[in-house]
Amino acid sequence: MLEKEKEALAKRIAGEITLSSDPGKTMRKWREIFGVSQTELAEFLGVSSSVISDYEGGRRKSPGASTIRKFVEALLEIDEKRGGKVIRAFSRTIGSDLPTNAILDIREFAFPVTVADIVEAVKGEIVANEDLLGRKIYGYTVIDSIQAILEMSSDEFLKLYGWTTERALVFTKVTTGRSPMIAIRVQGLKPAVVVLHGVKKLDELAVKIAERERVPLVISNAKDENELIVSLRALVEKVEKI
Numbered sequence: 001m002l003e004k005e006k007e008a009l010a011k012r013i014a015g016e017i018t019l020s021s022d023p024g025k026t027m028r029k030w031r032e033i034f035g036v037s038q039t040e041l042a043e044f045l046g047v048s049s050s051v052i053s054d055y056e057g058g059r060r061k062s063p064g065a066s067t068i069r070k071f072v073e074a075l076l077e078i079d080e081k082r083g084g085k086v087i088r089a090f091s092r093t094i095g096s097d098l099p100t101n102a103i104l105d106i107r108e109f110a111f112p113v114t115v116a117d118i119v120e121a122v123k124g125e126i127v128a129n130e131d132l133l134g135r136k137i138y139g140y141t142v143i144d145s146i147q148a149i150l151e152m153s154s155d156e157f158l159k160l161y162g163w164t165t166e167r168a169l170v171f172t173k174v175t176t177g178r179s180p181m182i183a184i185r186v187q188g189l190k191p192a193v194v195v196l197h198g199v200k201k202l203d204e205l206a207v208k209i210a211e212r213e214r215v216p217l218v219i220s221n222a223k224d225e226n227e228l229i230v231s232l233r234a235l236v237e238k239v240e241k242i
Helices: 003-019 023-033 038-045 049-056 065-081 085-093 115-121 145-151 155-161 180-186 204-213 225-241
Strands: 103-114 124-130 134-145 168-172 193-197 217-220
Touching: 003 023, 003 065, 023 049, 023 065, 023 103, 023 134, 023 217, 038 049, 038 065, 049 115, 065 085, 103 115, 103 204, 103 217, 103 225, 115 134, 115 193, 115 217, 115 225, 134 155, 134 225, 145 155, 145 168, 145 180, 168 180, 168 225, 180 193, 180 204
Parallel strands: 134 168, 168 193, 193 217
Antiparallel strands: 103 134, 124 217
């Protein structure tokens, strides 16, 4: 199933690990994206959990090509046995031609950050599900909400998530916040956090949807879209230097 997509994803994962300044931390990132525990991965590879833990914690020397290959193949095979959720999500990003007017910025983090980090970067305040400030975020997409409504089909909206829903969807030109939250509710896929910029009066329904879907909802107080994007890119650069 999806053999070309599997091959492309395998190359991406292997490449990131090989080129990473902290291969163990990058291995952990991908393991978590696939939703695989250390114990499950260890059992699949026929090693002890401590081996996986030592690689991820930097207590073992950087993995060689053979180890990386086995690691990547294990994640892909486990995902296939579960129905190929991650592989299929990645396949949606290949050859995608999203409306450039709707997508203002889209980035991935070298290592995961938290909802709290996003809140700080966007000069925000969390208005729903504050208990999820520690949730991990692997990337973000900044969306012009007006252009998205005018230009994007439901299939294109799904592509905003890239290869994982564990990301921040940042909507600009928002008046009340109702439309973005309804779109998320209807689509069924939930981002790890939603940021609304430009809110004049937050709609109570937006908050209720966020609470029901267990999606942290953040109001950004950045002065404009440029400051918002510059701050998020600064977070990307900060993570890369860790």
